[in-house]
Amino acid sequence: MIDEEITLKKLEVFLAYMRLHSLARAAEELGQSTVSVHRALHSLEEGLRVPLFRREGRNLAPLPAAFAFAKHAQRAVAETEDGIRKVRELSGFAGARLKIGSLYSLTLRCIPQLLMGLKLRRPELQIDLTLGSNQELLRSLDEGRLDAIVIGLQAPQDDAQLLAVPLFEDEVRLAAPLGSPYAGQTAVDLRDLRDEKFITLGGGFVTSDSFDHAFRQAGYVPETIMRVSDIFSLINLVGGGMGYSLLPGRVADFSTRIELIPLAARFGSHQTITLLLSRSRERDPNLLALAAECRMYGTRQH
Known part of the structure; x- marks a missing residue:
């Protein structure tokens, strides 16, 4: 003994x-x-x-x-x-590899900046990036297949098991092809688009939830001619004149063929881009570095 x-x-x-x-x-x-x-x-x-x-x-x-x-x-x-x-x-604690999940719509500016900042803080860290819908990413985080996710939330996170770090607020707007009858308007009344055709993302995406929320405020169900599985296809279809959609402002620079027009205040829908990770791992040095970088990013947005 x-x-x-x-x-x-x-x-x-x-x-x-x-x-x-x-x-x-x-x-x-x-x-x-x-x-x-x-x-x-x-x-x-x-x-x-x-x-x-x-x-x-x-x-x-x-x-x-x-x-x-x-x-x-x-x-x-x-x-x-x-x-x-x-x-x-x-257990993924302070390992040499960090698995991060995010939305496709954050890959233009937000995610590249976060990852570059994270690599400066922890140069030895290998990063795996997985893109998907809110639903898919939340499930992967819950099952331990991802260490952290950066997604959009319509309401504050109320899961006591998760630590949330907000980065910035994004406003949902009308996505229209260039030269549409609504071009140049300072604010669009969704009730004026009752006869228009719409394209949206499939279920599980925060932008799909924002779409449904805005039209509930407008008091009708729009004619949805197509549901797609990724935001890039949706943007291209709108740009090609197939229909309208509602998209967050962060995608404005993804295409020069669409215009994002503000909605009237009563139809407003916002997304809070947020880092989520398990509270049980909040002292993990890799996740501490990621959270710090997210807070820095959020500070720069104000």
Whole structure:
């Protein structure tokens, strides 16, 4: 049975002294006082019930037993450190790879800036980026297949298990082909588009939810001629004159063939672009760096 006086922390102190042969230098390296180092070594001897050192002036001279024990202590500490590293990597904590999920609509400016900033903070980090709908990304985060996600929310996150870091607010607008009858309007009344045809994203996307919310405010269900699975196809279809849609302002620069026109205030719909991660992992150094970068990004948007 291992005596309770024998701890990994004391083994680390012992190994530092065996390497440096000085109480003062070992204390400096470990960030402790010389008294604490001496006390740890004496306590280790008591736990082993074997003397490891003899006193020589103010220092301690290792006995043969100390050299023999140092080999085993080194293996014990190294194996423990290796085990901790592997367990953390399996749990995604401070591993060499971070799996981030995001929306397609954030890939023009937001996500590239976040990832560049994150790489400056943690150059050794490998990043996997997964794009999908809100629904898909939330499910992957919940199942542990993603470490963090950046998505749009229509209402504040109320899941106590998740930490939310807001980045910026985005306004949903009418997406129209260039030269449409609504071009140049300062604000569009959705009730005036009752006879128009619309294209929207399929279910699970925050922009699809915003679309439904705006038309509930308008009091009617629009004629939806097509539902698509990605925002790029939707933008191209609108630009080609197939119909209208409602899209967030962040996609304005994705195409020069569409115009985004503000909606009248009563039909307004907003999305809060937000980083979400599990509260159980909020002290993970990689996720701390990502959260810090998101807060910096949010500050620059104001």
